[in-house]
Amino acid sequence: SSATEHDDADDQPLQLQTETEYKEAADYYKHLGTKCAQDRVTLDIVMFADDTSHLGLATLGELCRTTCGKLTWTKDLQAVQQEISRQALGFNGWDAVFKVRCSDGITVKAIHSNGVVIETLTDRELELACVTPRTCIAVELEHRVGGAPRDQNVYIQTALLYTNVSGKRRVRVSTLALKVTASIADVYRSIDFCALTTLFTRMTVNCLRQPPSSDTDPRKRARDFVYHRSIQMLASYRSCTPHSSTSQLIL
Numbered sequence: 001s002s003a004t005e006h007d008d009a010d011d012q013p014l015q016l017q018t019e020t021e022y023k024e025a026a027d028y029y030k031h032l033g034t035k036c037a038q039d040r041v042t043l044d045i046v047m048f049a050d051d052t053s054h055l056g057l058a059t060l061g062e063l064c065r066t067t068c069g070k071l072t073w074t075k076d077l078q079a080v081q082q083e084i085s086r087q088a089l090g091f092n093g094w095d096a097v098f099k100v101r102c103s104d105g106i107t108v109k110a111i112h113s114n115g116v117v118i119e120t121l122t123d124r125e126l127e128l129a130c131v132t133p134r135t136c137i138a139v140e141l142e143h144r145v146g147g148a149p150r151d152q153n154v155y156i157q158t159a160l161l162y163t164n165v166s167g168k169r170r171v172r173v174s175t176l177a178l179k180v181t182a183s184i185a186d187v188y189r190s191i192d193f194c195a196l197t198t199l200f201t202r203m204t205v206n207c208l209r210q211p212p213s214s215d216t217d218p219r220k221r222a223r224d225f226v227y228h229r230s231i232q233m234l235a236s237y238r239s240c241t242p243h244s245s246t247s248q249l250i251l
Contacts, residue, residue: 045071
């Protein structure tokens with residue numbers, strides 16, 4: 001009741017104090033996430049609560065993301081026990097290094113992992129505090145000057161180096177061969193739509209994570225990215241198949 005008797009001038013210090021507390025909390029979590037990532041520490045947070053209005057789920061989720069961890073919220077106590085048991089008994093690889101290399105004609109443009117984008121031309125490594133069966137890494141490729149040799153294959157090889165639960169270093173190597181074609185239409189017909197939409201989602205989230213500028217809001221930047229990329233793909237498809245009907249393009 002005493003607060004209602006104060007004028008606007010008296011309310012201002014209380015508002016500033018609240019904003020200061022929010023900033024201090026944000027700085028604390030940011031420093032904690034950076035420190036954990038540097039020391040290769042993964043944070044998995046399991047919440048058991050009926051009401052989350054007083055919990056900073058977005059902040060804690062960001063903390064888990066930057067440390068390659070996972071945020072779980074449930075109202076079922078048995079689910080909490082199952083989640084903790086799964087984390088303790090499931091497969092995990094620690095202090096992981098992910099590398100990509102390509103044959104002539106293509107090169108790595110960027111690696112998208114866990115909401116983090118690493119722009120790269122020569123350094124094709126990604127360091128992760130932890131890898132699990134749920135870890136998903138997207139690699140964006142681009143054509144190298146000179147192009148890929150026709151009527152041959154291009155090869156993409158990935159290597160994952162990690163430490164298992166026994167403390168031993170292990171490496172897992174995978175090699176993918178792709179046929180080179182001179183027809184852009186063949187490329188469109190072989191697109192994996194699920195992989196494309198997943199990559200689009202990650203790239204859109206990265207647009208939202210970038211700090212706002214004076215002329216562009218992050219949400220507008222993300223919408224523009226999706227819009228222009230979609231238009232670019234449709235326009236490229238139309239230009240490489242000039243004899244296709246309009247109805248086919250819409251389809």
